[in-house]
Amino acid sequence: MKVAVLKGGRSLERGVSLRSGARVEDALARLGHDVLSLDVGADLVRRLEKERPDGAFIALHGPQGEDGTAQELLEILDVSYTGPGVAACALCMDKVAAKHAFVAAGVPTPAWFAFNQTAFRDLGAGDALDGIEARLGFPLVVKPARGGSALGVKLAAAGEEVPGALVAAFSYDDRVLLERFAEGREVAVGVLGDEPLPVVEAIPAESDVYDFEARYEIGRTRFACPAELGEAEARAVTEAALGAWRALGCSGFGRVDLILAAAGPQVLEVNATPGLTDTSLLPMAAEAAGLEFEALVERILELALAGRPRAETVG
Amino acid sequence: MTEPPHRRRAHSTTRDLERYAGLFAERTRVMRSSAMRDLMAVTARPEVISLAGGLPDTSTFPPGTFAAQMTKIAQESAAQALQYGPTEGFEETRDCILEVMGAEGMLPDSEDVIVTTGGQQAIDLVCKTLVDPGDPVICEAPTYPGAVPVFSSYQADVIQVETDEDGMRVDELERVLGELEAAGRRPKFIYSVPTFQNPAGVTLSLQRRRRLVELAAHHEVIVAEDNPYGLLRYGGDPLPPLYQLDGGDYVVYLGTFSKILSPGIRLGWAVAPPPLMEKIVLGKQASDLCTSTLTQYFVREYFAERRWREYVASLIDIYRARRDVMLEALEAHFPPQAAWTRPEGGLFIWATLPDYIDTGDLLARALREDVAFVPGQAAFVDGRGGSSMRLNFSGVTEDEIREGVRRIGEVIAEQVELFETLTGHEVGSPVAGRQSADPPGAADVLPFRRSARGGR
Numbered sequence: 001m002k003v004a005v006l007k008g009g010r011s012l013e014r015g016v017s018l019r020s021g022a023r024v025e026d027a028l029a030r031l032g033h034d035v036l037s038l039d040v041g042a043d044l045v046r047r048l049e050k051e052r053p054d055g056a057f058i059a060l061h062g063p064q065g066e067d068g069t070a071q072e073l074l075e076i077l078d079v080s081y082t083g084p085g086v087a088a089c090a091l092c093m094d095k096v097a098a099k100h101a102f103v104a105a106g107v108p109t110p111a112w113f114a115f116n117q118t119a120f121r122d123l124g125a126g127d128a129l130d131g132i133e134a135r136l137g138f139p140l141v142v143k144p145a146r147g148g149s150a151l152g153v154k155l156a157a158a159g160e161e162v163p164g165a166l167v168a169a170f171s172y173d174d175r176v177l178l179e180r181f182a183e184g185r186e187v188a189v190g191v192l193g194d195e196p197l198p199v200v201e202a203i204p205a206e207s208d209v210y211d212f213e214a215r216y217e218i219g220r221t222r223f224a225c226p227a228e229l230g231e232a233e234a235r236a237v238t239e240a241a242l243g244a245w246r247a248l249g250c251s252g253f254g255r256v257d258l259i260l261a262a263a264g265p266q267v268l269e270v271n272a273t274p275g276l277t278d279t280s281l282l283p284m285a286a287e288a289a290g291l292e293f294e295a296l297v298e299r300i301l302e303l304a305l306a307g308r309p310r311a312e313t314v315g
Numbered sequence: 316m317t318e319p320p321h322r323r324r325a326h327s328t329t330r331d332l333e334r335y336a337g338l339f340a341e342r343t344r345v346m347r348s349s350a351m352r353d354l355m356a357v358t359a360r361p362e363v364i365s366l367a368g369g370l371p372d373t374s375t376f377p378p379g380t381f382a383a384q385m386t387k388i389a390q391e392s393a394a395q396a397l398q399y400g401p402t403e404g405f406e407e408t409r410d411c412i413l414e415v416m417g418a419e420g421m422l423p424d425s426e427d428v429i430v431t432t433g434g435q436q437a438i439d440l441v442c443k444t445l446v447d448p449g450d451p452v453i454c455e456a457p458t459y460p461g462a463v464p465v466f467s468s469y470q471a472d473v474i475q476v477e478t479d480e481d482g483m484r485v486d487e488l489e490r491v492l493g494e495l496e497a498a499g500r501r502p503k504f505i506y507s508v509p510t511f512q513n514p515a516g517v518t519l520s521l522q523r524r525r526r527l528v529e530l531a532a533h534h535e536v537i538v539a540e541d542n543p544y545g546l547l548r549y550g551g552d553p554l555p556p557l558y559q560l561d562g563g564d565y566v567v568y569l570g571t572f573s574k575i576l577s578p579g580i581r582l583g584w585a586v587a588p589p590p591l592m593e594k595i596v597l598g599k600q601a602s603d604l605c606t607s608t609l610t611q612y613f614v615r616e617y618f619a620e621r622r623w624r625e626y627v628a629s630l631i632d633i634y635r636a637r638r639d640v641m642l643e644a645l646e647a648h649f650p651p652q653a654a655w656t657r658p659e660g661g662l663f664i665w666a667t668l669p670d671y672i673d674t675g676d677l678l679a680r681a682l683r684e685d686v687a688f689v690p691g692q693a694a695f696v697d698g699r700g701g702s703s704m705r706l707n708f709s710g711v712t713e714d715e716i717r718e719g720v721r722r723i724g725e726v727i728a729e730q731v732e733l734f735e736t737l738t739g740h741e742v743g744s745p746v747a748g749r750q751s752a753d754p755p756g757a758a759d760v761l762p763f764r765r766s767a768r769g770g771r
Contacts, residue, residue: 010357010360011357012357012679012682014356014357015357018356117733120733120736120737121732121733121736126736126737126739127739129737152676152679162737163671163734163737163738164671164672164673166737167671167672167676167730167733167734167737168673168676169676170680170730170733171673171676171679171680171730172676172679172680
């Protein structure tokens with residue numbers, strides 16, 4: 001079967017995406033597929049039209065790959081693709097929209113306030129900061145609404161650190177959110193089809209936040225998979241993750257990131273195109289479930305080709 | 316004949332990963348690949364104006380000369396040029412090196428010279444020869460970003476000494492040396508780029524040069540003088556290299572053909588006193604046996620034509636004009652809260668912004684406008700430099716410099732304005748309240764005044 005692997009592109013997570021893509025390409029080749037490697041650019045549509053692949057494996061991270069743009073193009077070209085559909089991707093990418101959907105569905109997520117630059121510039125939102133800080137408490141997390149890999153995410157320990165953190169977050173997106181810091185264990189649940197994979201826990205070796213560097217560097221973070229959780233804890237985490245997954249209308253495969261706080265799990269976000277690098281959590285979880293990387297890739301592809309319910313696509 | 320099937324190394328599984336992680340040497344824990352490296356991958360996009368590189372402009376090297384020399388080598392010395400060579404490098408290459416060093420007033424003994432695979436290997440070999448894990452190594456703050464991973468890979472305890480418009484603060488150095496001595500610790504060497512420093516663009520004053528070599532002799536500590544840019548002077552009077560002032564007793568000299576001829580040929584060198592050189596040669600032998608024979612032949616042929624100084628002069632004209640364009644553009648487009656250096660040579664300008672701007676995040680914003688620079692943190696080992704950036708003017712055209720600096724200026728202005736909106740006052744005036752307090756150490760990151768000795 002001819003499978004296009006979409007990777008790279010212009011996103012800030014280009015490097016990560018290239019690593020995910022390369023690993024997927026290897027697996028596909030070993031599975032006997034005809035691999036069409038596409039570092040996405042202006043010629044993407046032309047190349048897909050010319051090559052007419054039987055399916056597309058999306059290994060893009062960040063805007064354009066994760067927000068439904070690439071998915072939309074593949075719909076138009078009638079090429080089956082991996083992971084969630086257009087609408088779900090758009091929700092996953094936008095942390096603010098996703099959190100609203102979580103709340104509506106009764107999925108626990110840390111309290112937050114979101115603003116765009118205009119609110120600060122033209123509506124004086126800066127004057128509301130004291131009130132926001134009082135309600136969220138310190139430390140609080142400042143992050144761009146769209147973006148992944150913890151880029152632009154800062155922890156503000158006190159009021160004077162908030163403006164700088166906001167300036168940093170606005171470097172990545174026009175909208176940012178201030179979020180209550182959920183203290184607890186960093187866990188993730190991969191979802192394959194509609195089945196949850198075992199819970200993974202990321203335990204940072206040095207720094208106290210699982211940041212961009214810790215994420216992609218071998219040896220910087222210790223992973224426990226399956227995470228050492230009590231049965232009730234594991235069930236609560238998995239249920240919250242599946243709740244978030246359904247709330248955003250996801251299908252195919254993806255990863256839900258959560259914090260397991262003292263009061264229970266809190267969902268941070270859902271990744272529609274989770275990393276598949278050597279240090280990524282989803283492949284680790286699959287392996288703990290007895291699914292080697294190749295088998296995982298094959299299963300993801302099967303799910304894509306089986307198609308998704310029409311209701312989930314646009315139109 | 317059919318081609319063998321395309322075979323690529325299978326990527327590791329997570330189980331492999333665990334297995335390899337257990338095998339990693341302790342030193343790899345400090346060999347950081349960084350978030351910045353991933354951001355830098357984006358700067359390679361063709362539409363990006365990159366002021367991030369450290370690239371000399373190789374486009375002006377005459378292709379005809381290149382072709383003629385390589386042809387001559389092929390016709391006259393093919394067998395030798397394709398063969399291994401001596402670990403120390405060819406005598407003829409070392410003669411070329413003496414000629415280059417002579418142009419800056421240095422007269423080393425040919426026996427003290429080793430040809431290396433680029434200047435980078437020279438830094439590596441010095442570390443390999445001198446540094447045990449935990450040994451103190453002193454360098455400038457900021458220092459050459461490419462030296463940091465070398466120091467780290469030998470698990471050196473890197474101590475950075477403050478720098479100002481006149482280069483390394485030698486009084487600070489004296490204090491550091493005294494403190495180390497009092498603690499019974501011996502620094503293995505002081506790494507310095509005294510002339511047109513990378514990244515700051517500053518030059519160590521004559522008075523400080525003299526004092527530095529005195530201190531080195533007094534404390535019996537090696538100074539590794541890295542001088543890739545000395546011949547690229549666009550104004551002012553040349554200063555004697557540390558090597559010349561010291562006579563080669565405590566100064567180990569590191570040179571390169573990268574900036575005066577080509578970085579692609581990967582030819583650099585080190586000059587060290589015989590006992591040190593003996594170990595350096597052994598280290599080099601273990602690393603790669605010898606430097607590329609082919610490119611040594613190329614340099615030999617090129618120098619035989621006796622036109623290398625002409626070529627350097629042509630580079631100086633190009634780079635001087637580009638530096639001037641960058642300084643003008645900075646004046647026109649950077650906000651009054653920014654400060655930057657005015658280098659008399661070399662390839663870089665170092666700009667420092669208000670401390671609430673993180674140039675790592677700013678780079679992400681700048682990349683949306685298709686322009687790139689090197690965030691300052693890369694030049695520090697302790698997290699300082701977060702509000703500074705290195706700008707390169709040698710590898711980009713004058714138009715690109717103007718446009719690139721304009722775009723960076725725009726995103727800085729946007730962030731300054733946003734911060735002022737958030738804090739409700741004009742920054743620059745010392746107002747209490749929301750304005751972030753200086754984080755420790757941030758204020759002493761090259762606090763250049765904007766009017767720093769303008770116009771040279």
